[in-house]
Amino acid sequence: xxxxxxxxxxxxxxxxxxxxxxxxxxxxxxxxxxxxxxxxxxxxxxxxxxxxxxxxxxxxxxxxxxxxxxxxxxxxxxxxxxxxxxxxxxxxxxxxxxxxxxxxxxxxxxxxxxxxxxxxxxxxxxxxxxxxxxxxxxxxxxxxxxxxxxxxxxxxxxxxxxxxxxxxxxxxxxxxxxxxxxxxxxxxxxxxxxxxxxxxxxxxxxxxxxxxxxxxxxxxxxxxxxxxxxxxxxxxxxxxxxxxxxxxxxxxxxxxxxxxxxxxxxxxxxxxxxxxxxxxxxxxxxxxxxxxxxxxxxxxxxxxxxxxxxxxxxxxxxxxxx
Amino acid sequence: xxxxxxxxxxxxxxxxxxxxxxxxxxxxxxxxxxxxxxxxxxxxxxxxxxxxxxxxxxxxxxxxxxxxxxxxxxxxxxxxxxxxxxxxxxxxxxxxxxxxxxxxxxxxxxxxxxxxxxxxxxxxxxxxxxxxxxxxxxxxxxxxxxxxxxxxxxxxxxxxxxxxxxxxxxxxxxxxxxxxxxxxxxxxxxxxxxxxxxxxxxxxxxxxxxxxxxxxxxxxxxxxxxxxxxxxxxxxxxxxxxxxxxxxxxxxxxxxxxxxxxxxxxxxxxxxxxxxxxxxxxxxxxxxxxxxxxxxxxxxxxxxxxxxxxxxxxxxxxxxxxxxxxxxxxxxxxxxx
Ligand SMILES: Cc1ncc(C[n+]2csc(CCOP(=O)(O)OP(=O)(O)O)c2C)c(N)n1
Ligand SMILES: [Mg+2]
Numbered sequence: 001x002x003x004x005x006x007x008x009x010x011x012x013x014x015x016x017x018x019x020x021x022x023x024x025x026x027x028x029x030x031x032x033x034x035x036x037x038x039x040x041x042x043x044x045x046x047x048x049x050x051x052x053x054x055x056x057x058x059x060x061x062x063x064x065x066x067x068x069x070x071x072x073x074x075x076x077x078x079x080x081x082x083x084x085x086x087x088x089x090x091x092x093x094x095x096x097x098x099x100x101x102x103x104x105x106x107x108x109x110x111x112x113x114x115x116x117x118x119x120x121x122x123x124x125x126x127x128x129x130x131x132x133x134x135x136x137x138x139x140x141x142x143x144x145x146x147x148x149x150x151x152x153x154x155x156x157x158x159x160x161x162x163x164x165x166x167x168x169x170x171x172x173x174x175x176x177x178x179x180x181x182x183x184x185x186x187x188x189x190x191x192x193x194x195x196x197x198x199x200x201x202x203x204x205x206x207x208x209x210x211x212x213x214x215x216x217x218x219x220x221x222x223x224x225x226x227x228x229x230x231x232x233x234x235x236x237x238x239x240x241x242x243x244x245x246x247x248x249x250x251x252x253x254x255x256x257x258x259x260x261x262x263x264x265x266x267x268x269x270x271x272x273x274x275x276x277x278x279x280x281x282x283x284x285x286x287x288x289x290x291x292x293x294x295x296x297x298x299x300x301x302x303x304x305x306x307x308x309x310x311x312x313x314x315x316x317x318x319x320x321x322x
Numbered sequence: 323x324x325x326x327x328x329x330x331x332x333x334x335x336x337x338x339x340x341x342x343x344x345x346x347x348x349x350x351x352x353x354x355x356x357x358x359x360x361x362x363x364x365x366x367x368x369x370x371x372x373x374x375x376x377x378x379x380x381x382x383x384x385x386x387x388x389x390x391x392x393x394x395x396x397x398x399x400x401x402x403x404x405x406x407x408x409x410x411x412x413x414x415x416x417x418x419x420x421x422x423x424x425x426x427x428x429x430x431x432x433x434x435x436x437x438x439x440x441x442x443x444x445x446x447x448x449x450x451x452x453x454x455x456x457x458x459x460x461x462x463x464x465x466x467x468x469x470x471x472x473x474x475x476x477x478x479x480x481x482x483x484x485x486x487x488x489x490x491x492x493x494x495x496x497x498x499x500x501x502x503x504x505x506x507x508x509x510x511x512x513x514x515x516x517x518x519x520x521x522x523x524x525x526x527x528x529x530x531x532x533x534x535x536x537x538x539x540x541x542x543x544x545x546x547x548x549x550x551x552x553x554x555x556x557x558x559x560x561x562x563x564x565x566x567x568x569x570x571x572x573x574x575x576x577x578x579x580x581x582x583x584x585x586x587x588x589x590x591x592x593x594x595x596x597x598x599x600x601x602x603x604x605x606x607x608x609x610x611x612x613x614x615x616x617x618x619x620x621x622x623x624x625x626x627x628x629x630x631x632x633x634x635x636x637x638x639x640x641x642x643x644x645x646x647x648x649x650x651x652x653x654x655x656x657x658x659x
Contacts, residue, residue, distance in 0.1 A: 033510070033638050034448040085448075085637035096450040096636030112452040113414065114383050147382035148414075175383050177358030178351070183382035248357035305639045315632050 004051040004212045007276055010267045013043040013208065015289050016067045017264050019076060020239075022293050023066065023083060027243065031301075032083045036097050039067030041238030042170055044263040046071035048211025049138055049168050049231075052219050055105045058124045058137040060117040063098045065110035068140055073105040076296035086303035093306045094314065106135075114175075115148025117141060118167065122154045125163035125228075136219045137165040144175025146189045155230065159196035162227035166218040169232045170205065176241045177249040190232035198228050205233030206261050238262065323518050327502025331475035331519050332365045332441075335482040336403060338523060340373055343401060346486055347377040349392050350405030354378030362407040363443055363496075364503045389415035389440070393423045393491070396438035401486060408453050409442040409495065412460075423491040424466030435489040439482070445497045445547055445597060446634045446645050447509055454634030456598040458545075461493045462574045462607070468492040468528055469574040473500060473549045475517035477572055480526030488528060495574075497546040513550055531578035533585070537565035540591035540655050543582060543608055545571055548595040548646055555651035566655060574604065582608065583616050590621035591658045595646050600628040622658040627651060 020038045027036050039046065042064075050059070050071035061068040069079050074090055079100050082089025089095070090102045091109060101109035108124070111117040121139035128135040145151060146169055158165050169189045173180045186192070193200025199221075203214045211233055218229035236258040240247050247255070271277040326334070339346045352359050353366040354375055360367025370378035381388045385406065392404040406412055412419065419440065426434050446454040461469050468490050472478040478496070485492035502514030534549065535556050544552035549570045556566040567585050571578060586592050592612055594605040605626040612624060627646045635641055 034450075034636065085639065091636070093637035094451075094635045094640070096448070098452070099450050099636070112450065113411065116414075144383040147384045147387075149384065149386045176352045177355040178380060178382070179355075182355075182380065249355050250357075306635075306637050308640070308643055310637075311635060311640045311643050312630060312632055 004209070006209060006267070006271060006274075009047050009051055009208045009212065010271060011285050011289070012047045012071055013263055013267060014285055015076070015292065016043045016046065016070045018289050019070060019293055020066060022297065024239070026297070033085060034096055035243045037064040037242045038237070038239045039064055041258065041262070042172060042205065042235045043067055044208035044211055045168065045170050045205045045233045045235055046140070048208040049140070049215045051212040052216040053106070053136070053138060056133075057106050057135050058121070058128070059107045060121040060124070060137065060139040061101065061107065061110035062117065062141055062145070063110065063112045063114070064142070065098070065100050068110070069100045069102070069107055072107045074100065074102040074107055076292055077299040078102060080296040080300040081303050084300040084303070085305065086300055087306040087310065088299070088303040092310060092314070094310065115141060115145040115150040118145065118148075118150050118154035119157070121165050121167070122158040122163055125158060125165035126161065128164055129161075134223065135164070136222050138168060139165060140168045140170060142175060143169060143171040143173070143180050143189060144178065144183065145169070146192065147183055155196045155198070155228065158228040159198045162225055164222035164225070165228045166215065166222055167228060167230045168215075169230065170235050171232050172235045172237050174241070174250065179249070188232055190230055193230040198230060200230045200232065202232045202234065205235030206263050206266070208263065208267060324521055325516050326475050326519050327514055327516055328472070328475050328478045328496065329363055329365050329501040329503050331479040331517070332482055332496070333367065333369065334519070335479040336366065337369065337372070339403075339483055339486045340377060345399065346401045346403065347379060348403045348405060349379045349381060349388060351381055351383055351388070351407055353405055354380050361405050363498065363501045365441070365501070366405065385411050385414035386418060389418035390422070392438050392440070393418055393426070393436060396436045396491070397426060397434050401437050403439045403441065403486060406440060406442045409444040409457050410452050410455050412440075412442055412457055419461075419467070419491070419493070420464050424464045427490070428466060436491045437489045438491045439485045439494060440491070441494045441496060443496050443498045443501075445499055446641055447498050447511070448636060448638050448641055450636040451633035456596065456629070458495055458574055459598055459602060459604040459607070462604055466491070467575065469495065470528060470572065471495040471545045471574055472572060473497070473546050473570055474515060475519050477526050479519050480524055481528065481572065483523070484525040484528050487525070492528070495546065499547055513547070515550070526572065529573050529576045529578055531569055531571040531573065531581040533567060533581070534570050535566065535568040537567035537589065539565045539589055540593060540658060541567045541569060541582070541585040541589045542593045542595060542651065542655065543569045543571065544595040545574070546597070548597055551646055551648050551651050552595050554648035555655060558648065558652050559655055564655065564659065579611055579615075583612065586612050586616045587619040590619055592620070593625045593627060593651065593654050593658070595627045595651055595654075597629055597645055599631050600626060601631050603628050625654045625658060627654045
């Protein structure tokens with residue numbers, strides 16, 4: 001088991017948190033168009049799950065992708081510029097919040113059709129296996145996605161062909177407004193792994209070290225050729241589903257319980273308790289992260305919008321030499 | 323009479339139909355959750371308080387299941403009003419709609435009825451390529467499905483009621499920028515027409531179009547959002563002495579083609595405006611019908627004005643170029659003179 005630096009993981013989680021908070025502000029000010037699905041509260045899942053990965057490994061994400069993108073190493077500048085609909089964005093302003101990704105660090109454009117990324121991830125893993133290029137694929141999706149037919153088909157094929165893919169179900173207890181208990185007749189999504197004959201593991205998604213540990217073991221299994229794992233990360237969004245969601249479908253008490261376990265302060269305390277960081281170091285992280293985000297916003301603001309000709313470009317790949 | 327938005331008119335239609343007929347129920351994602359959204363565009367807001375969770379039935383995120391349950395229950399005596407959050411997810415349920423609902427009656431030698439309604443929001447609203455498509459043409463292409471596209475509050479109520487009472491599967495396309503959803507679910511750049519709606523029962527018959535503006539110089543056919551683009555253009559054109567006749571087909575299948583043909587025989591010019599992509603689109607079909615049946619009355623070539631053959635872009639600057647504008651319609655019309 002590798003030691004993932006808790007300090008590094010904390011810094012990544014902090015970056016995601018502050019990035020998302022800034023996005024929300026910018027959205028409220030009308031400087032970011034469209035809608036946003038923020039990752040606030042779930043940072044430990046993306047950061048823990050991505051800690052063992054390299055740029056060569058693949059990642060598939062969802063309508064809530066900013067956290068996955070930052071954890072995988074997509075630059076804050078290019079994500080912010082994308083949200084601003086600028087041509088310097090990671091999708092040239094053509095994708096938007098729900099499709100951020102950057103193949104230079106192995107992240108496919110995020111998929112906004114719930115569950116559709118699950119068979120795609122199996123496909124990328126099939127290619128990695130056939131091409132023998134050693135890549136492993138991480139696929140993120142929500143609890144809601146586990147009720148799509150695509151979940152069943154994707155996991156089953158990954159299982160029968162022992163594909164090198166790890167499925168991370170981020171169970172944040174709600175699919176939009178729909179509570180988990182009204183959409184499932186079982187207690188855990190991970191229970192479904194049994195029907196594919198693969199390991200199903202439930203992990204505390206509010207503990208970045210636990211997530212990283214389980215993830216690494218699952219990737220090792222995948223790389224060994226032993227097939228996929230379904231990792232269910234129990235988590236909670238400390239924000240609305242999308243834009244100005246009043247969250248009246250859940251209770252303030254429930255929110256308070258999770259808020260009390262918020263990964264940012266609890267991980268900071270853990271660093272202090274273990275003597276891995278001083279308060280000064282933690283404060284310094286805040287300042288560094290703020291500077292990084294300020295820079296991203298400035299970059300986004302100063303970047304140009306796509307030119308009209310962009311509309312009709314990137315529809316087909318250029319003619320291949322036959 | 324009350325003044326109301328399309329979202330309100332649809333809600334009233336659903337409510338009245340549910341009161342009228344026990345067999346009518348709604349099925350969809352996030353449509354009735356207490357404290358929830360009342361569907362992606364608030365159409366079913368409050369209905370679960372009145373009718374209970376069984377008749378405003380929330381499903382897991384399972385589009386194949388949702389469509390299949392709606393269709394199966396319709397075959398077996400219920401009258402479902404199904405809801406897909408964004409029209410784009412119709413693709414997820416395509417087998418159920420295209421291979422099952424549409425063909426059930428034919429395959430059974432006319433023994434089965436499928437009185438199902440599927441409501442689907444379409445249109446580009448800066449959410450990127452997977453939440454923007456106008457899918458009408460895919461469905462007009464499938465025999466066995468009726469397709470309606472109300473653009474006013476009056477038609478929304480009347481057509482939805484007609485759809486619920488129809489014994490065939492009916493796809494109801496609604497436009498995101500026309501709903502008039504309020505508060506957090508409102509849309510930037512929305513037109514949200516408010517219209518007069520009778521408080522009592524009425525239907526708008528499926529298969530009947532309407533002339534929204536009379537004119538003698540050119541016929542413009544537009545539906546949903548592009549109807550308003552056409553009407554805006556007609557205002558502009560009138561200032562320059564061109565009198566455009568604007569037709570809202572309201573129903574796409576079965577099409578009120580005589581209304582369009584008659585108009586073209588009068589004006590001699592035809593522009594069709596829609597938000598779907600050009601190739602294989604609905605505009606091409608209208609053009610073909612007119613070319614076949616009113617060719618000798620045409621003074622100029624027919625003009626199709628659609629979104630170009632590209633996925634919907636996220637960037638608002640590109641989206642503005644993508645969806646036909648009033649100025650585009652004006653220009654298209656002028657190119658015929
Ligand atoms: C196929 C499909 N159906 C419905 C939606 C609309 N939608 C977007 S996010 C969402 C909820 C997703 O819930 P979950 O998978 O638990 O992810 P979370 O939002 O909680 O991260 C829904 C219903 C969609 N994008 N795609
Ligand atoms: Mg969820």
